[in-house]
Amino acid sequence: MRNLSRREFLRLCGATGAALGLTHAIKPEILEAFAGPAGGRPPIVWLQGGSCSGCSVSLLNSVQPEIGKVLTDVISLQFHQTLMAAAGEPAMDVLPAVKKQYAGQYYLIVEGSVSTGDKVMYSTLGERDGKPVSFAEWVKTMAADAKAVIAVGTCATFGGIPAAGSNPAGSKAVSDVIGGVPLINVPGCPIHPDRVLGTLVHAIKYGMPELDHLKRPTVFFGKCVHDLCERRPMFDEGKFATRLSEQGCLYKLGCKGPMAYNDCPTRRYNNNTSWCVAANAPCVACVEPGFPDHTSPFFERMPEYGPAGTPSPQPHQGKIIGGDK
Amino acid sequence: MRKIVIDPVTRLEGHLKVEVMAEGGKVVAAEAAGTMYRGFESILAGRDPRDAVYITQRICGVCPVSHATAAAFALDDAFGVQVPTNGRIIRNLILGGNFLQSHIIHFYNLSLPDYVQFPAIAPFTRHYTGDYRLNKETNERLVGNYFKALEIRRKCHEMVALFGGKMPHQVAIIAGGTSMTAQKDKIDAYRKLLAEIAQFVEKEYAEDTRLLANAYSDYFQVGKGPANFLSYGAFPLDDYGRDKLIGAGVYIGGKPAGVDIGKVTEDAAHSWYDKAADGSPDKTATNARYGKAGAYSWVKAPRYGGEVCEVGPLARMWIAGRYTSGVSAMDRIVARTLEAALITKSLANWLDELDPGAPCEAPVEIPYAATGVGLVEAPRGALGHWITVRNHRIERYQAVVPTTWNASPRDAGGKPGALEQALVGLPVPDADNPLAVVRTVHSFDPCLACAVHVITPGKPVGEFKL
Numbered sequence: 001m002r003n004l005s006r007r008e009f010l011r012l013c014g015a016t017g018a019a020l021g022l023t024h025a026i027k028p029e030i031l032e033a034f035a036g037p038a039g040g041r042p043p044i045v046w047l048q049g050g051s052c053s054g055c056s057v058s059l060l061n062s063v064q065p066e067i068g069k070v071l072t073d074v075i076s077l078q079f080h081q082t083l084m085a086a087a088g089e090p091a092m093d094v095l096p097a098v099k100k101q102y103a104g105q106y107y108l109i110v111e112g113s114v115s116t117g118d119k120v121m122y123s124t125l126g127e128r129d130g131k132p133v134s135f136a137e138w139v140k141t142m143a144a145d146a147k148a149v150i151a152v153g154t155c156a157t158f159g160g161i162p163a164a165g166s167n168p169a170g171s172k173a174v175s176d177v178i179g180g181v182p183l184i185n186v187p188g189c190p191i192h193p194d195r196v197l198g199t200l201v202h203a204i205k206y207g208m209p210e211l212d213h214l215k216r217p218t219v220f221f222g223k224c225v226h227d228l229c230e231r232r233p234m235f236d237e238g239k240f241a242t243r244l245s246e247q248g249c250l251y252k253l254g255c256k257g258p259m260a261y262n263d264c265p266t267r268r269y270n271n272n273t274s275w276c277v278a279a280n281a282p283c284v285a286c287v288e289p290g291f292p293d294h295t296s297p298f299f300e301r302m303p304e305y306g307p308a309g310t311p312s313p314q315p316h317q318g319k320i321i322g323g324d325k
Numbered sequence: 326m327r328k329i330v331i332d333p334v335t336r337l338e339g340h341l342k343v344e345v346m347a348e349g350g351k352v353v354a355a356e357a358a359g360t361m362y363r364g365f366e367s368i369l370a371g372r373d374p375r376d377a378v379y380i381t382q383r384i385c386g387v388c389p390v391s392h393a394t395a396a397a398f399a400l401d402d403a404f405g406v407q408v409p410t411n412g413r414i415i416r417n418l419i420l421g422g423n424f425l426q427s428h429i430i431h432f433y434n435l436s437l438p439d440y441v442q443f444p445a446i447a448p449f450t451r452h453y454t455g456d457y458r459l460n461k462e463t464n465e466r467l468v469g470n471y472f473k474a475l476e477i478r479r480k481c482h483e484m485v486a487l488f489g490g491k492m493p494h495q496v497a498i499i500a501g502g503t504s505m506t507a508q509k510d511k512i513d514a515y516r517k518l519l520a521e522i523a524q525f526v527e528k529e530y531a532e533d534t535r536l537l538a539n540a541y542s543d544y545f546q547v548g549k550g551p552a553n554f555l556s557y558g559a560f561p562l563d564d565y566g567r568d569k570l571i572g573a574g575v576y577i578g579g580k581p582a583g584v585d586i587g588k589v590t591e592d593a594a595h596s597w598y599d600k601a602a603d604g605s606p607d608k609t610a611t612n613a614r615y616g617k618a619g620a621y622s623w624v625k626a627p628r629y630g631g632e633v634c635e636v637g638p639l640a641r642m643w644i645a646g647r648y649t650s651g652v653s654a655m656d657r658i659v660a661r662t663l664e665a666a667l668i669t670k671s672l673a674n675w676l677d678e679l680d681p682g683a684p685c686e687a688p689v690e691i692p693y694a695a696t697g698v699g700l701v702e703a704p705r706g707a708l709g710h711w712i713t714v715r716n717h718r719i720e721r722y723q724a725v726v727p728t729t730w731n732a733s734p735r736d737a738g739g740k741p742g743a744l745e746q747a748l749v750g751l752p753v754p755d756a757d758n759p760l761a762v763v764r765t766v767h768s769f770d771p772c773l774a775c776a777v778h779v780i781t782p783g784k785p786v787g788e789f790k791l
Contacts, residue, residue: 060478086450270479292380
């Protein structure tokens with residue numbers, strides 16, 4: 001197969017639903033870029049901390065490429081708690097082995113937030129000399145020799161749900177606990193599989209993708225939901241739903257689309273089946289650092305930042321509620 | 326005596342550590358520990374009550390719909406709202422579709438690697454070795470269906486997303502009903518996907534379960550546990566909750582009875598929480614105390630009238646009288662398959678009952694003060710949410726989830742949890758490869774983020790019918 005230019009690859013990533021041509025591009029692309037370790041398949045370590053595993057489940061929903069193909073032909077998934085055959089010690093032995101054997105070559109993917117400080121032992125994984133090892137320590141250890149780190153899901157990228165409210169488990173984003181290694185944030189609650197796999201392939205084949213100020217790939221997170229939304233004409237015409245099951249713009253019923261930057265309205269979830277607004281539900285801006293504390297109450301109209309009393313489009317949420325990570 | 330530590334037990338949701346003491350080739354004592362804490366109850370305090378549906382489903386990415394449903398039931402109860410017929414049915418379609426997804430992923434992708442030999446590539450390398458006994462033909466068939474199951478479970482999610490918007494973390498279940506209406510094109514699309522999934526469940530999943538049960542029929546004799554069961558029931562078949570596809574009930578000490586929710590208590594004697602966690606879930610608070618003396622888990626110990634109960638597909642099928650052949654690791658797997666077939670059939674009927682165009686949500690008003698209870702079943706078992714509303718905001722929220730029942734630590738009286746009991750007596754001929762332990766743990770389908778009748782061995786087991 002012909003070698004794709006970076007520009008052509010980005011066009012593929014930008015395409016949506018069934019048009020996402022990664023399936024056709026992905027295998028020869030990866031093999032060519034990675035004629036080395038693990039039988040030519042890039043080694044991946046996927047760690048889960050303060051998470052619900054929803055991002056892993058969502059990854060399994062990948063259609064283009066189909067997930068079975070990803071697992072057997074594309075990547076070498078060395079460690080993933082929900083999928084790996086090994087358990088206990090044989091499973092934990094994988095991490096130091098990968099760190100040594102593939103130093104500087106493996107990609108670390110982190111799902112879930114990281115418990116820190118005096119609550120660091122609120123999340124542990126495996127034991128060393130009979131003592132539990134904190135998840136934070138694993139993230140730091142494995143990040144140190146990774147080629148790049150990809151934080152997936154809003155818990156790993158911004159703290160998300162576990163860091164909400166009183167933050168009972170001292171949960172922090174991956175970016176708060178590691179440094180000195182290239183980091184990409186792919187938020188979402190849960191992640192969209194296209195965005196994770198597209199980002200991973202870009203990193204492998206072309207190096208770091210273009211990122212926004214929150215380290216999100218602009219190809220997936222460059223546009224405002226409110227601007228892409230199929231109900232935007234209803235907003236402009238002042239046709240607002242008065243109850244969720246009614247057809248109309250959901251702005252007055254709590255939609256946070258104006259503060260959310262991603263391509264959900266065109267990419268949609270589950271093989272292009274639907275997305276929140278198409279199911280008559282408000283966007284809750286789950287890809288933003290303010291989720292959930294600053295994007296809730298979910299069913300109440302968002303505060304108006306705009307000069308004309310309208311919400312669109314808003315400055316980046318990160319600047320409003322606490323600056324860049 | 327030798328201590329065997331499995332940390333983490335993989336291929337389940339969340340972080341579970343299991344420690345067993347083995348003597349003379351058998352497990353003589355076991356401890357199960359949840360090793361990750363997020364503190365959902367505290368995260369919910371002070372919020373708009375309606376947000377509980379979206380927040381609590383983030384407890385678990387495998388069974389988010391069950392949490393959304395329990396929260397919506399609790400809010401319906403607290404707000405005193407009557408959900409319209411279409412809303413009730415669409416909730417069932419969203420929940421039922423995810424039950425199928427969950428049961429299929431559990432059997433094929435989480436359980437099978439304990440019994441089947443996979444090609445020697447990551448993530449299948451480095452597994453326990455020893456007792457793998459499938460013939461080449463069956464082994465190949467199951468490996469093939471592992472990958473087919475990934476596709477079918479994805480289609481289950483696509484089916485759910487037709488009404489739910491997206492999966493995981495659907496958005497259509499709300500207090501008072503559903504946001505999504507019964508649109509004809511969605512009904513048709515759901516029906517089409519369901520036909521393909523039903524074919525897989527009836528032709529492949531059922532047969533694969535039979536093949537596994539035959540080859541490993543001695544697993545009908547191990548992993549029994551307390552043999553007490555609890556089910557809150559799920560899938561209401563009428564608008565008043567009188568009749569449900571899966572009934573509520575308890576089965577304790579060999580006697581069936583109705584559920585008295587007042588008998589459910591929690592105990593944190595061996596959990597990393599302070600005393601406020603002890604008592605009835607509508608009154609308790611969850612304050613972390615990591616390192617507390619005598620504690621070893623983030624999971625609390627729920628009890629029913631002081632008794633340890635198992636929850637999940639076997640509990641439900643047992644209480645309904647649909648499957649009572651035995652209590653064991655393999656009986657759990659068989660009951661789960663039977664339930665998947667039952668739900669598959671029911672989903673098609675519910676599609677027919679939808680009335681396109683009729684209302685699906687009732688208006689809700691948040692009261693100044695109220696309490697509500699939402700009881701439902703998750704794929705893994707009985708799930709309860711308790712909410713207290715004060716000043717129009719959530720004052721207190723408590724969830725008692727299935728794996729809290731199954732993987733609970735010891736209680737104040739020293740009584741081990743269901744999984745801890747089920748592990749005792751398991752054969753561990755090779756302490757470095759405790760296959761029977763992980764197989765039995767997986768038979769419960771533990772989900773840590775949210776937190777075994779007997780047949781003659783060797784006798785073919787083809788008796789269960791769909």
